[in-house]
Amino acid sequence: MIILGIILLVVGFVAKIAILWTIGIILLVVGAIxxxxxxxxxxVGGRKHWY
Structure with missing residues (x-):
């Protein structure tokens, strides 16, 4: 989830698409939590590990 967030941040920054930037930040924060x-x-959610 963290890697997907970083990828969306980079793509959103390069392509100047604000929604990808926002989704990337959200995924990065949720992944870090x-x-x-x-x-x-x-x-978390009944699972000991998230793969």
């Missing part, structure tokens, strides 16, 4: 929760050992 899931990464932090998973790293602390807390189950």
């Amino acid at each position: 899931l990464l932090l929760l998973g790293a602390t050992g807390r189950a």
Whole structure:
């Protein structure tokens, strides 16, 4: 999810498409939150790991 967010940020920046930029930021933040929760050992949504 983090990698997809970074890709959308880059594509949105290069192509000057604001919606891709916004979606990229949202995916990056959500991916970082899931990464932090998973790293602390807390189950998120009933899953211990998100692949």
